[in-house]
Amino acid sequence: MQQIAKEIRKLTVECIASLGQGHIGGSLSIVDVLTVLYFKQMNVDVNNPKMEGRDRLVVSKGHAGPAVYATLCRKGYISHDELLTLNKFGTNLPSHCDMNKTPGVDMTTGSLGQGISCAVGMALASKMSNDNATIYCIIGDGESQEGQIWEASMYASQKKLNNFILFLDNNGMQIDNYTDQINSLINPAKKWESFGFYAQTINGNDISEIDEAIDNAKKQKDKPSIIVLNTVKGKGVSFIEKLGVANHSTTISKEQLEEALEELK
Numbered sequence: 001m002q003q004i005a006k007e008i009r010k011l012t013v014e015c016i017a018s019l020g021q022g023h024i025g026g027s028l029s030i031v032d033v034l035t036v037l038y039f040k041q042m043n044v045d046v047n048n049p050k051m052e053g054r055d056r057l058v059v060s061k062g063h064a065g066p067a068v069y070a071t072l073c074r075k076g077y078i079s080h081d082e083l084l085t086l087n088k089f090g091t092n093l094p095s096h097c098d099m100n101k102t103p104g105v106d107m108t109t110g111s112l113g114q115g116i117s118c119a120v121g122m123a124l125a126s127k128m129s130n131d132n133a134t135i136y137c138i139i140g141d142g143e144s145q146e147g148q149i150w151e152a153s154m155y156a157s158q159k160k161l162n163n164f165i166l167f168l169d170n171n172g173m174q175i176d177n178y179t180d181q182i183n184s185l186i187n188p189a190k191k192w193e194s195f196g197f198y199a200q201t202i203n204g205n206d207i208s209e210i211d212e213a214i215d216n217a218k219k220q221k222d223k224p225s226i227i228v229l230n231t232v233k234g235k236g237v238s239f240i241e242k243l244g245v246a247n248h249s250t251t252i253s254k255e256q257l258e259e260a261l262e263e264l265k
Contacts, residue, residue, distance in 0.1 A: 001035050001036065001039055001040065001207045001211075002207055004035050004039055004074065005031050005032050005035040005207060006236070006264055007074055008031050008034065008035060008067070008070045008071050008074050009028060009031050009070075009235075009236045009237070009264050010260075010261055010264045011070035011073055011074060011080075011083060012024070012027050012028060012031060012066050012067050012070040013028075013237065013252065013257060013260045013261065013264070014070075014083070014084065014257065014261075015066045015069055015070055015073075015083050015084065015086050015093075016066050016086065016252050017252040017253075017254070017256070017257040018083075018084035018085070018086055019086045019087050019088065020251055020252065021249065021250060021251040021252065022066055022086065022087070022095065022249060022250075022252070023063040023064060023065070023066065023095070023248065023249045024066070024234065024237075024240055024249070024250060024252065025171070025173070025233040025234045025240060025243070025248050025249075025250075026061060026063060026064050026140060026169065026171065026233060026248065027063075027064045027065075027066045027067035027070075028067065028233070028234050028235045028236055028237060028240065029169055029171045029204070029205070029231040029232060029233045029234065029235050030059075030061075030064055030067055030138055030167075030169050030204075030229075030231070031067050031070075031071070031235070031236070032204065032205045032206070032207055032210060032231075032235075033138065033167055033169075033204060033210050033229060034067060034068065034071040035071070035207065036207060036210045036211050036214065037057060037136060037214075038071050038072075038074075038075050039075070040211060041055075041134075041211070041214050042054075042055040042057065042134075042136070043055045043133070043134075044104070046075055046076045046077055046104075049077065049103040049104050052131070053131035053132065053133055054133060055133050055134045055135070055136065056106040056107075056119070056122055056133065056135050056136070057106060057135075057136045057137070057138070058106060058107040058109065058115045058116070058118055058119040058122070058135070058136070058137045058138070059097055059107075059109055059115065059137075059138045060109050060112070060113070060114065060115025060116050060118075060119070060137055060138060060139045060140075060143060061109070061112065061115075061138060061139060061140035061143055061169060062096035062097045062108075062109030062110035062111075062112075062115065063095065063096055063110065063249075064138075064169075065086075065093070065094070065095055065096050065097045066086060068097055068105065069083055069086065069093050069102070070083065072102070072103070072104045072105075075104070077102075077103045077104040078092075078093070078102070078103065078104075095110075096108075096109060096110030097109050097110065106122075107119070107122075112140070112142075112143040112146055113143060113146025113147070113148035113149055114148060115137060115139065116137050116139055116148070116149055116152040116153070116166065117148055117151070117152045119135050119136070119137035119152075119164065119166075120135075120137075120152045120155055120156045120159075120161065120164060122135045123135040123156065123161040123163050123164035123224075124159055124161060126163055127159075127161065127163060132163075133163065134163050134164075134165060134218065135161075135163060135164050135165070136165050136166075136167065137164070137165075137166050137167065138166075138167045138169060139166065139167070139168055139169065140168075140169050140171075140174070141168060141169060141170045141171065141172065141173075141174070141179045141185060141188075142173070142174025142175065142179055142182070144168065144185060144188070145182070145183045150195070153166075153192060153195045153197065153224075154195055156197075156224040157195050157196030157197060157223060157224060158196075160222045160223060160224075161224045162220045162221055162222055162223055162224060162225075164224040164225070165214065165217045165218075165224070165225045165226075165227065166192075166197070166224065166225065166226040166227070167204075167226070167227050167229055168188055168226060168227070168228045168229060169204065169229055169231055170185070170188065170204065170228050170229055170230050170231060171231045171232060171233035172233070173233050173244070173245050173248065174245075174248070175248050175249075176245070177245055178245060188201075188226075188228050189201045189226070189228050192226040196223055196224075197223060197224050197225060197226045198216075198217065198220045198223050198224070198225045198226075199225070199226050199227075199228065200213045200216060200217070200225070200226070200227050200228065201227075201228040201230065202227060202228070202229065202230065203229075203230055204227075204228075204229025204230050204231035205229075205231050205232060205235050210227070210229070213227045214227070233248075236263075236264060237260045237263060237264070238263060239256065239259065239260075240260070
């Protein structure tokens with residue numbers, strides 16, 4: 001899966017470069033978890049995106065749409081040509097994920113904090129219908145400053161939604177500064193444990209650790225899970241990583257695209 005993740009990073013950079021700018025830092029930080037989900041853990045069907053009983057993923061940090069689209073392209077949901085239409089007139093790939101436009105996207109997101117509530121609702125519905133689906137949700141560390149994150153987490157625990165697995169993209173940055181300078185989470189695993197979650201903290205850019213953590217989460221009988229992904233914002237492209245907070249959304253020139261693709265060979 002390492003090679004697949006590298007290919008998805010290439011596609012992510014290409015996608016953003018086709019527009020000229022975009023949310024590249026937080027897109028690249030979640031490529032590894034997307035790779036494990038779509039190419040190992042999730043029960044989905046490219047030929048039937050609306051398959052009943054499928055596993056679902058809600059990317060609550062919807063500005064990471066380019067990474068989602070790159071993953072869907074590598075999986076076969078959309079073509080490479082379509083991938084390069086990001087946020088252009090008439091596209092099916094808006095800057096933030098839209099379930100009504102893009103096959104394989106299970107929830108429209110972008111207004112931070114709301115995706116987790118949708119995912120918890122899906123997990124509850126899955127329990128009620130006994131379809132054995134696992135519902136996954138990815139939130140950002142800056143996003144966790146939204147009160148709705150904690151309301152949904154309380155509810156997931158109260159309903160014992162062991163089919164709900166939450167990922168925190170803990171890359172340490174948000175749009176305007178480092179998260180520690182805005183409103184620090186301070187040991188997020190302990191926080192979610194106090195809410196009744198089974199919590200794990202791992203290297204969120206390590207394929208094998210992600211895969212093992214998901215397996216552990218699936219063994220839980222009566223509680224939801226959170227996997228804290230300690231990630232690098234802009235992971236895989238050195239000049240993006242070095243931008244720090246400025247890589248939240250930035251321009252990508254033709255020359256920078258070539259540099260990134262060379263590094264990702």
